[in-house]
Amino acid sequence: MALAHDQFAFGVDLIEVEHGLAGWSPVGAxxxxxxHVERERDDAAVLLPAVATEGQSERRRPRPSGPYVVAARRAGEEDGxxxxxxxxxxxxxxxxxxxGWVGVVQVQVQVRVEGGGGGAAGGQQHAAAVRVGLRVDDDDGCGRWIDCGAVxxxxxxxEINGAFRLRTRPLAAAVHVCGAPAGVDVKVMDLQVFATDRKARxxxxxxxxxxxxxxxxxxxFGGGTGTTMSGASVRVAQLENRFPFGSCINKTAIQNPRFVDFFCDNFDWAxxxxxxxxxxxxxxRGRLDYRDADELVGFCERHGKPARGHCIFWAVDGDVQQWVKDLGRDDLASAVHGRLNGLLSRYAGRFRHYDVNNEMLHGRFYRDRLGDGVAALMFREAARLDPAARLFVNDYNVLRGNDPNATPEKYVELVDALRRGGAVVGGIGVQGHMDNPAVGEVIRAALxxxxxxxxxxxxxxxxVSEPDVSLRADDLEVVLREAYAHPAVEGVMxxxxxxxxxxxxxAYLVDAxxxxxxAGRRFLQLRREWxxxxxxxxxxDGHFRFRGYHGTYVAQVTTATGKMLRTFTVDERDSSLELDLDMEI
Structure with a gap:
């Protein structure tokens, strides 16, 4: 049964704010x-990871300071x-x-520092993954672990910035901090757990x-003879929104008339x-077959749908075909150039975007075998072969706050490294495969x-993978609203x-x-809203004022002598747009 919106308090911390060890206990024999206490520093303020209440902005505070708790002598990753x-x-x-805030204490890797007449041992700090999760005891006697974030x-x-949602009320629940290797001390400060207010957001x-x-x-508006059109009725209708929504398609799907109808009616890209x-x-090797790709390219062009090229390469070992894995270094380098030349020459000008080397935060197949420079080389060659295409990085989990390998900071570092290698990175792709409940503030922080x-x-x-279609609709709306409201986001697929x-x-929006x-109705509702x-x-004065979404429009003016139509475009600018649309009466 759905709960009323006001049956409980939003934004209230379920962990009491106490000093010292109050409420904390060890996990592990x-x-x-x-x-301990972290002394206040003079660093610039950073955003506190807490939800904003309605009508208020997120609070700010200095970098973490105050009481914190350390778990030491841990014997395994689950201890903490x-x-x-x-x-x-x-x-x-x-x-x-x-x-909240988590960390590890004095993780040092000893290295030899050579110089002068001998070597000296030095310490190099090494990062470790820290996880926060919820241990839940249900009435069936089974305990469950729910991942709530990792850094x-x-x-x-x-910062830890995660989320969870339960299907039933538990007998007991506790937040756990763990995850780093055995022997590494884990610390936590100012951890908060609170319900989010989706409607306020x-x-x-x-x-x-x-x-x-x-x-x-x-x-x-003005008549061709200079006469006024005061009092004439006008309707302005948007024909196309500048912000595109698209969908994945495949060879099987485009044979289904229901799929094709919904796709063509409701999506702009493929x-x-x-x-x-x-x-x-x-x-x-050497047996090229572009028939399926050609069929989909033709489908998109017949229906006027721009397409993204996904993908030229895939960096994850498990997604590289075996014959490519079996190649030696020189043959692999030759095959990479062959792939670039073959694909981009064949489809030059027909894909607006390309994902160049998919999922580089999670895989290093080509870099491990050909050196780190091959990633930028792929971008440079793709740009040479198809200068009109925008070239993207593309990866998963970046919006979810639960993957230490895919933090926004690491993604920005990857883009910077590609640029240092001469790559022109035309866009950042965030995949958005959502399993955990979608939380707007988590997504916004990543964006x-x-x-x-x-x-x-x-x-x-x-x-959005969620068996309960009502919750699926809610989570989908969260992601779409956050993306649409963010000035750096240009499209959603x-x-x-x-x-x-x-x-x-x-995750489907339309039944078979x-x-x-x-979930599908929620998607269509948002498209109508926007x-x-x-x-x-x-x-x-013959003027008509309105505030409209960026895109193309048609204006219909109705006078005593008839109706007239004019099209125009509202582009993205801060200042107001004034258009002279003279019409012959």
Whole structure:
């Protein structure tokens, strides 16, 4: 049964703020916990990882200082410390955030420093992954672990920014801090657990969307003879939104009339699921087969849908075909050049984007075998072969706050490294495969950090895997609203939408028989919300004012003598747009 919006307090910390060790206990037979104090520093303020209440901005504070707890003498990765949550505090189907600061203590790797007449031992700090999770005891006697976030931490402090949601009310629940290797001390400060207010966040996002995606427009109408058109009725309808939404397609899907109808009616762009990948176009060395890719390219061009090229290479070992793995260094280098020349020469000018070397935060196949410089070389060669295409990095988990390998900071570092190698990175792709409940503030924090790289961001492979279709709709709306409200995001691509014709079975918006479910209706509702339609009459000067989303429009003016149509474009600027649309009466 759904809960009323006001049945419990939002934003209230479920872990009592206490000094010292109050509430904390060790996990592990050998683990010992102790209390310490971090002295305040003079560093610049950083954003406190806490939710903003309605009408308020996020609080700011100096870098972490004050009491913290250390778990020492840990014998394994599951050892650490725990803090019980109040009995009955967790409500099913509610999204909770877990935020705070974690770190490791004095993780040192000894290295030899050579110089002068001999060598000296020195310490080099090494990072370790720290995890925060929820241990839940259900009435069936089974204990469950729920991942609530992970970061890569060294001697300092790192923000934890995760979330969880329960399907049933637990008998007991406790937050655990663990994850680093045995022997590494783990520390935690100011950990908070609180329920999020999705509706309040949406109200804030609507205001931000109005500023980012809309513009004041003044249409000035006049008759060809200079006569006034005061009092004439006018309707302004948006034909196309400048912000594109697209979907993944595949060879099987485009044979389904229901899929094709929904895709053509509701999406602006396409991306191929597997048909353009190297293992599809060259499954065996020298045996090229572009038939499936050609079919999808033709489908997109017939229906007027721009396409993203996914992907030229794939950096993860498990997604590289065996014959490529079997090549020696020189043959592999030759094959890489052959792939670039073959693919980009064949489709020059037909793909707007390319994901150049997919998932480099999670894989190093080509860099390990050909050197780190090969990643930038792929970008340089792709730019030479198809100068009009925008070249992207593309990776997963960056928006979720639960993967130490895929933090926004590491993604920005990757982009910077590519640029130092001469690559022109035209866009940052964040895949958006969501399993944990989507939390707007977590997504926004990641997007803000990625935006510092100075490249446009696209959500390239969005799907929300959630068996409960109502919660799926809620989570999908969270991601879409956050992306649409962020000024650095330029487009969103869904990784499919129809049951049985997409990668993940609990993420579809349209049932196999063509029926639109609640998640699909939510998507369509947002698309309607983000399209302008204005009506009224011309003022005494023959002017009509409205605030509209960026895109193309048609204006219909109705006078006593008939109707007239004019098209125009609202582009992205801060100042108001004034257009003279003279019409013959």
């Amino acid at each position: 050998r683990t010992a916990v102790s209390a 410390m725990r803090h019980a949550l109040p009995a009955g505090a967790l409500v099913p189907r509610v999204t909770y955030r877990v935020v 890569s931490a060294a001697g300092g402090w790192a 949406f109200r804030q996002l609507k205001e931000e969307t109005d500023k980012v995606r809309k513009r004041e427009v003044v249409l000035k 991306v191929f699921e597997n048909e353009l990948k190297w293992y599809s176009t060259e499954p065996q 803000d950090k990625l935006a510092t790289a100075g490249a446009p961001i696209w959500v390239t492979e969005l799907d 869904l990784w499919g939408f129809m049951q049985g014709l997409m990668w993940r079975q609990d 028989d063509g029926a639109i479910n609640e 399209r302008s339609d204005a009506r009224g009459t011309l003022d005494v």
